[in-house]
Amino acid sequence: MSCATTPSMHIYRLKYPLLFGIPICFMVLVSCKTKTKKGDQIAGTPQELQEKTTSLIQNRISGIIAGEGQLNDTTIAFNQPRISKLIYEKRSFEPIWCNKEKWLPAGDSLFFFIESSQLFGLFPEDYHVKQLKAIRTKFFHDSLSKGDRKDAGFWSDADMMLTDAFIQVIKDIKLGRLPQDSITLRKDSVLSDDFYLRQFDALQRSGITGLVQSLEPQHKGYHLLKAGIKKFIDSADYKEFTMVPFGEKDLASFNRSLQKRLYEGGFIAFDSVRADSAQLATAVKEFQKKKGITVDGRAGEGTLRMLNVNDREKFIRIAISMDKYKMLPEKMPSKYIWVNxxxxxxxxxxxxxIKLGSKVICGKAKTRTPVLTSNITELITYPQWVPPPSIVSKEILPAVKRNPGYLARKGFSLVDSKGNEVDPYSVDWSRYKKTIPYRIVQGSGDANALGIMKFVFSNKYSVYLHDTNQRYLFANAMRSLSHGCVRVQEWEKLTYYILRNDSLNAGSGGYTKMDSVKKWLQKKQKKSIAVRNKIPVYIRYITCEGRDGSILFYDDVYAEDKMLREKYFSAK
Incomplete structure (x- = not known):
């Protein structure tokens, strides 16, 4: 098969500026003992070319410099040098992707996959695309095999780069590029040498696309996100927009930057004349309306985060989000609660x-809802609320110091270690700075912050799902408002499903009927209901999702993706 490119060979050819805008640096190593003269690399026949290519691969692979990922006598920087060396040793150092002046079908397919790997949330530059393309171009221009096609150095370089790229693609598709952490639930977070060797055999059976698809997460959210990438890339705008700094003290400078950014986005019609505050507010409202966030005309922190995200950054957000799905178990439970x-x-x-969808209210940036995995074990009707120490020290204690009547106004009781209620006016609050020797309890009732239903699951953060006494807040577009717990709009439907699931899977055990729960709610009674068939809860933070072939982007309100981008995708 020749190296000429035909449309049928492509999965999808695309050009995306971020892929080739950053130069890839290589260290040139020189070794007097192993350096091969250029003339020694030129072959007279296809068979001789094969032999020279094999010899060069053996010499260069054997000369890997420990820990550096570099090969003697070459400028190739390997991502996976140890595995590459192992694979070539198993094959007696024969080339894997080419044979006697021709690319093998697998070599062509892998290169075209690399070119279009953005469709899988990958970055072609991570897989030597620029260097491979340069070599393929040389071969294309030497269609009569009188020059570069006879050079075993080019063929050995290309073969080793494709091998290294293949290994890296396998790793990035299977595990992603984010580090495994305490909530990662995969049992195969480290891939064995044997695993990589098996993938070369699987490649022959399934082809590169089939193999990659077999390694991808099965989670529906991943595939919905992936399905929207082509449309996103086709419509992406690669313009560099003006960054609007948050916290700029010079108001005039801030307004100039804001006006310029709004003008670049088509939200205000002029940039040459300074806009007044009313004109800026109108333009900001147009932007907010388009992005589906709270329309108030104010360029606050959340609005500026959205203004400062361009399509280059959005693709990186897509890649990060796809990698987060790779940290989930390979097989999800048959039923579970998912909170984004x-x-x-x-x-x-x-x-x-999806049996039920519900708006929720999650934590503010300062009081984040944690990422966790647990199981619903208990429901509580008309629960009491005991604020955690963090809320007591940061919010309640300062308020009580100003006015001890704050507790009664909010429906709180002050209780000592023996369970006796204490008059807050009898306490010398000036003695306490962070902790207090009392429990603060908000009693059951319609005014309770937890509403009338609480969903309990074990976790070290003291968070849970619950109803709320501020149900009007579900109408807000921006709902990162809580102290860390998750307020559920459709709490009643969720309760019904959990109880119904218990009744259907009761066996010889008992279960609580929904009619009983309704009576307790009508009578405003506090009751604890054990959930016998525990339902898993996955709380995750994913800033973009696929829907109907498009991708929706959410505010990175915790700046988590920003941190991951800077730490693990800084070269993009």
Whole structure:
């Protein structure tokens, strides 16, 4: 097969500026003992070329410099030098992707996959695309095999780069590029040498696309996101927009930057004349309306985060989000509750079907809802609320110091270690700075911050799902408002499903009937209901999702993706 490119060979050819705008640096190593003269690399026949290519691969692979990922006598920087060396040793150093002046079908397919790897949330420059393309171009221009096609150095370089790229693609598709952490639930977070060797065999059976698809996460959210990438890339705008700094003290300078950015986005019609505050507010409202965030005309922190995200950065957000799905178990439970903190949305999932969707209110940037995995074990009707120490020290204690009547106004009781209620006016609050020797309890009732239903699951953060006494807040577009717990709009439907699931799977055990719960709610009684068939809860932070072939982007309100981008995708 020749190296000429034909449309049928492509999965999808695309050009995306961020891929080639950053130069790839290589260290040139020189070794007097192993350096091969250029003339020694030129072959007279296809068979001789094959032999010289094999010899060069053996010499260069054997000369890997420990820990550097560099090969003697070459400028190639390997990502996976140890695995590459192992694979070539198993094959007696024969080339894998080419044979006697021709690319093998697998070599062509892998190169075209690399070119279009953005469709899988990958970055072609991570897989030697620029260097491979340069070599393929040389071969294309030497269609009569009188020059570069006879050079075993080019063929050995290309073969080794494709091998290294293949290994890296496998790793990035299977595990992603983010580090495994305490909530990662995969059992195969480290891939064995044997695993990589098996993928070369699988490649022959399935082809590169089939192999990659077999390694991808099965989570529906991942595939919905992936399905929107082509449309996103086709419509992406690569313009560099003016950054509007948050916290700029010079108001005039801030307004100039804001006006310029709004003008670049088509939200205000002029940039040459300074806009007044009313004109800026109108333009900001247009931007907010388009982005689906709270329309108030104020360029606050959340609005500026959205203004400062361009399509180059959005693609990196897509890649990060796809990698977060790779940190989930390979097989999800048959039923589970999924909370996306960034979207402020909850889903009750049964198989691949969403049985219930609900708006939720998650934590503010200063009081984040944690990422966690647990199981619903208990429901509580008309619960009491005991604020955690963090809320007591940061909010309640300062308020009580100003006015001890704050507790009664908010429905709180002050209780000592023996369970006796204490008059807050009898306490010398000036003695306490962070902790207090009392419990603060908000009693059951319609005014309770937890509302009338609490969903309990074990976790070290003292957070839970619950109803709320501020249900009007669900109408807000921006709902990152809580102290860390998750307020659920459709708490009643969620309660019904959990109890129904218990009744259907009761066996010989008992279960609580929904009619009983309704009576307790009518009578405003506090009751604890054990959930016998525990339902898993996954709370995650994913800033973009696929829907109907498009991608929706949410505010990175915790700046988590910003941190991940700077730490693990800084070269993009």
């Amino acid at each position: 903190v960034s979207a402020n949305y909850l889903e009750l999932v049964l198989g691949d079907t």
